[in-house]
Amino acid sequence: xxxxxxxxxxxxxxxxxxxxxxxxxxxxxxxxxxxxxxxxxxxxxxxxxxxxxxxxxxxxxxxxxxxxxxxxxxxxxxxxxxxxxxxxxxxxxxxxxxxxxxxxxxxxxxxxxxxxxxxxxxxxxxxxxxxxxxxxxxxxxxxxxxxxxxxxxxxxxxxxxxxxxxxxxxxxxxxxxxxxxxxxxxxxxxxxxxxxxxxxxxxxxxxxxxxxxxxxxx
Numbered sequence: 001x002x003x004x005x006x007x008x009x010x011x012x013x014x015x016x017x018x019x020x021x022x023x024x025x026x027x028x029x030x031x032x033x034x035x036x037x038x039x040x041x042x043x044x045x046x047x048x049x050x051x052x053x054x055x056x057x058x059x060x061x062x063x064x065x066x067x068x069x070x071x072x073x074x075x076x077x078x079x080x081x082x083x084x085x086x087x088x089x090x091x092x093x094x095x096x097x098x099x100x101x102x103x104x105x106x107x108x109x110x111x112x113x114x115x116x117x118x119x120x121x122x123x124x125x126x127x128x129x130x131x132x133x134x135x136x137x138x139x140x141x142x143x144x145x146x147x148x149x150x151x152x153x154x155x156x157x158x159x160x161x162x163x164x165x166x167x168x169x170x171x172x173x174x175x176x177x178x179x180x181x182x183x184x185x186x187x188x189x190x191x192x193x194x195x196x197x198x199x200x201x202x203x204x205x206x207x208x209x210x211x212x213x214x215x216x217x218x
Contacts, residue, residue, distance in 0.1 A: 002099060002212040004051035008112055009166075009208070010119055010135040011044040012177055012199035013064065020191050021063045024083050026152055028218075029065045032078075034200065040064035041195055042080060043133055043179065045121040046210065047112050048092075056092035057110040059123050059131065060085045060101070061190070067148040068159065068218075076161070079148040086125065086186050099212060100151035100158055104186050118177075119204055125186060132180040135202045138172035151215070158215045166208030177202045 021031035021039030031039035042062040049055050061084045067076035086104040087093045096103040106125055113120045117137045123130045144165035151158040175198045181187050 001214055002052070002095065003209065004048045005209050006046045006205070007049045007207065008114065008119065009044065009046035009203075009205040010121055010133060011042060011203040011205070012133065012135055012179065013201040014041045014043065014179060014199050015039075015196040016041040016063075017191065017194045020189075020194060024063050024189055025065065025081055026157070028157060029063075029079075029081055029150055032064045032066060041190070043131065045110065045112070045123070045131075045133065046205075047110070048210075051092070051095070053089070053091035053095050057088045057108075057112070058085060058092065058096070059087075059108060059110065059121075059186075061187070062149075065150065075146070076148045077145045079150060081150045083189055084186055086123065086130070099160070100153050100215065101149075108186075125184060128184055129182045130184045130186050131182065132178075134178045135199070135204045136172075136174070136176040137204060138170045138174070138202075140168045140170055140206075142167055143169040143171075149212070150218075157218045159218045160215050161213040163211040163213070164205070164208065165211075166205035168206035169208075170204040171202065173201050175200060 015038045018039040062080040062082040065079040067079035086108045108125045120134045147162045
């Protein structure tokens with residue numbers, strides 16, 4: 001089990017072509033569509049202040065897929081297939097690889113710029129821009145989400161429960177944020193002009209915890 005505490009994080013959902021989503025996903029997973037032929041790309045970035053590998057920041061790209069229906073006590077909000085991650089330290093890169101999440105071999109630089117009504121995250125690798133993401137504020141509340149993350153280890157199919165809890169959490173669907181993706185090895189799986197520039201759902205989280213539970217075979 002991996003547990004890390006973050007100061008801030010953002011997670012936004014964008015339209016992408018279903019054909020791109022199917023190309024990225026392994027055969028046993030199927031993309032969620034927001035409308036016909038439009039799947040969902042999730043872009044998230046977190047600044048962790050404490051983890052077993054020290055402080056670090058991460059950038060993760062995922063295709064949204066259906067979660068596994070659980071018991072009556074708690075239902076997962078969504079399922080994710082993280083197909084590319086990047087981090088700001090070697091130790092955190094090794095941690096992501098331990099979790100079977102494909103991770104770019106070079107470390108990145110990341111900047112989190114907070115304003116009263118928005119958070120802007122920029123990432124570079126090797127001096128080249130990778131992503132510029134802005135998420136806007138709705139209103140703060142405390143919240144906790146159970147998510148499913150799906151990974152592959154060769155031909156082995158894996159799943160992990162991921163619990164994300166935040167002392168301050170904002171979510172809205174006002175399409176006020178902005179995303180710019182740059183051509184780079186980190187974004188190579190995406191048809192960049194096929195990803196919407198504005199998110200249809202924006203999450204901003206502060207002072208929380210991400211708990212990545214043990215991997216399970218499926």
